[in-house]
Amino acid sequence: MLAKDKYQPLLIIWGRAFKKAYAGISRNIYVSTASVLSITIALTTLAVTSGLVMVFREAAIHIQTQVSLVAYLDKNIPQETIDDLIIIFQNRPEVKTVKLVTSEEALGRLSYLMGSNDSISAALEENPIPPSLEITLNYLEDAPKMVALFQEIPLITSILNTGDTINRVNLIVSAVRLVGTIIFILFAIFAIILISLTVGFAIRGRREEIQVMVIVGAPTSYVMRPFILEGLLYGLGGGIITLILMLSFNPAFTAILKNIFYFLNPLSLAYINNWWYLWIFISSIGIPIGGLGAILATNRYLKEE
Amino acid sequence: MLTYYKASKIYPHRRVIALRNITLTIEQGEMVYIHGPTGSGKTTLLELAYRAQVPSIGQVTFMGKNLKRLTPTGVAAIRRQIGVIFQDYRLVPYRTSFENASLPLEIQGYSDRSIKTRLEGIFSWLALENKRDLFPAELSGGEQQRVAIARAIASEPILLLADEPTANLDRETADGIMGVLNNLNQHGMSIILATHNEELTRKNPGRIIKLREGRIVSEG
Numbered sequence: 001m002l003a004k005d006k007y008q009p010l011l012i013i014w015g016r017a018f019k020k021a022y023a024g025i026s027r028n029i030y031v032s033t034a035s036v037l038s039i040t041i042a043l044t045t046l047a048v049t050s051g052l053v054m055v056f057r058e059a060a061i062h063i064q065t066q067v068s069l070v071a072y073l074d075k076n077i078p079q080e081t082i083d084d085l086i087i088i089f090q091n092r093p094e095v096k097t098v099k100l101v102t103s104e105e106a107l108g109r110l111s112y113l114m115g116s117n118d119s120i121s122a123a124l125e126e127n128p129i130p131p132s133l134e135i136t137l138n139y140l141e142d143a144p145k146m147v148a149l150f151q152e153i154p155l156i157t158s159i160l161n162t163g164d165t166i167n168r169v170n171l172i173v174s175a176v177r178l179v180g181t182i183i184f185i186l187f188a189i190f191a192i193i194l195i196s197l198t199v200g201f202a203i204r205g206r207r208e209e210i211q212v213m214v215i216v217g218a219p220t221s222y223v224m225r226p227f228i229l230e231g232l233l234y235g236l237g238g239g240i241i242t243l244i245l246m247l248s249f250n251p252a253f254t255a256i257l258k259n260i261f262y263f264l265n266p267l268s269l270a271y272i273n274n275w276w277y278l279w280i281f282i283s284s285i286g287i288p289i290g291g292l293g294a295i296l297a298t299n300r301y302l303k304e305e
Numbered sequence: 306m307l308t309y310y311k312a313s314k315i316y317p318h319r320r321v322i323a324l325r326n327i328t329l330t331i332e333q334g335e336m337v338y339i340h341g342p343t344g345s346g347k348t349t350l351l352e353l354a355y356r357a358q359v360p361s362i363g364q365v366t367f368m369g370k371n372l373k374r375l376t377p378t379g380v381a382a383i384r385r386q387i388g389v390i391f392q393d394y395r396l397v398p399y400r401t402s403f404e405n406a407s408l409p410l411e412i413q414g415y416s417d418r419s420i421k422t423r424l425e426g427i428f429s430w431l432a433l434e435n436k437r438d439l440f441p442a443e444l445s446g447g448e449q450q451r452v453a454i455a456r457a458i459a460s461e462p463i464l465l466l467a468d469e470p471t472a473n474l475d476r477e478t479a480d481g482i483m484g485v486l487n488n489l490n491q492h493g494m495s496i497i498l499a500t501h502n503e504e505l506t507r508k509n510p511g512r513i514i515k516l517r518e519g520r521i522v523s524e525g
Contacts, residue, residue: 009414010414012416013412016411209397209400209408212405212408212456214381215355215389216408216412216457216460217381217382217460218381220377220381222381222412
């Protein structure tokens with residue numbers, strides 16, 4: 001009898017499968033490159049979208065927690081009346097916090113935002129900014145009700161409903177997520193189809209060999225293994241390119257986001273510095289995408305046979 | 306070793322009854338010729354043995370296992386114990402003769418070194434030493450068939466099925482191939498050979514089973 005090898009036959013079988021998968025990739029180099037690129041585009045879109053959605057969500061939460069409504073008061077309102085108003089509002093079940101911003105504080109904030117502490121106040125003879133009450137609500141849905149209530153109080157001259165801003169930010173979050181998801185799904189489907197076709201070419205190119213292998217006792221797993229590996233390698237390739245792209249552009253990407261969302265507490269955006277976890281996770285999605293394309297191709301071939 | 310019990314094969318799409326009620330037993334170490342004209346059911350009879358087909362009625366057992374009831378893994382395992390050679394050789398055109406013959410051993414996970422050791426002996430025995438790096442297109446018909454035999458016996462099967470192995474060869478080359486098969490049989494390998502060539506069955510030792518229109522008409 002023919003003696004079996006001392007070491008694992010499985011190791012040898014997997015080694016041969018890898019060699020065949022590599023040969024399959026290099027045989028159709030242009031289609032293989034297109035497959036890898038389509039996965040790269042899908043994954044990069046997903047990565048950028050995920051980053052944007054995360055930061056936009058952070059911004060929405062930040063605005064919501066900071067302030068929901070701003071009630072601007074008459075400039076001549078006495079302090080006791082302001083104190084009464086604060087107590088009245090604080091006792092409302094809808095209200096979480098009430099904070100008084102005096103005219104001086106408001107001017108100070110404006111000067112800070114303009115990047116100068118002296119020039120504005122020096123240029124103005126009188127502080128034009130009225131005092132205001134910054135009110136956070138327990139639920140943003142109560143904003144219209146509270147706005148209606150403030151409008152009945154003659155001491156309140158105008159109302160700023162930041163709920164609208166939050167809604168707008170949330171709308172942007174939803175739009176970014178939707179568009180990003182659609183692009184990701186489209187490119188992922190495109191990648192799966194392309195990989196399925198590429199692997200299909202490889203299977204058809206080796207049809208005679210497969211038929212002989214089946215006759216001499218190759219199990220289905222043995223026959224299909226190199227093709228599945230080929231698909232997985234496309235996914236891995238796409239994932240690695242995406243990871244390199246995201247890691248290369250990460251400093252620029254995060255700098256842009258930090259610039260746009262300058263008003264956010266740097267601590268709340270600290271995770272941006274560790275985004276490589278996210279990039280690795282998203283890049284790894286390429287492998288199942290590649291595998292799925294290959295499985296579709298091999299199943300189709302098995303059905304044809 | 307191999308038993309057909311009331312086995313019939315019907316191809317419904319072609320509306321053909323290829324085999325009718327075949328009952329036959331092949332013992333270990335036997336040389337059996339299935340003789341009959343084209344369309345008599347010889348190839349189907351062989352295909353039932355390596356489970357390329359399943360009987361429509363009746364059963365076929367190999368080493369006590371009902372081939373119809375095998376799982377795909379079981380089928381692959383059975384095929385590793387059976388060598389098959391075809392009239393058209395079925396060699397992979399882009400593999401050298403050595404690579405073609407190594408296929409069954411590769412599948413079973415033998416190392417390149419073991420395969421080389423094993424095949425060098427077989428290639429030497431089949432007088433193919435100088436042909437190992439040639440592709441099928443570079444070989445003559447007889448050489449291609451010998452490579453096919455090398456592939457079929459590489460993993461030391463217990464049964465060898467040969468479907469018209471000499472049909473495409475001239476008489477001298479055919480005799481050479483038959484010499485190889487007889488030699489294998491003398492070393493204990495069971496062989497079932499399908500042929501339409503009556504002279505071939507007369508010239509060589511073995512049991513002859515005659516098939517006509519899917520029926521066994523004589524046996525002896």
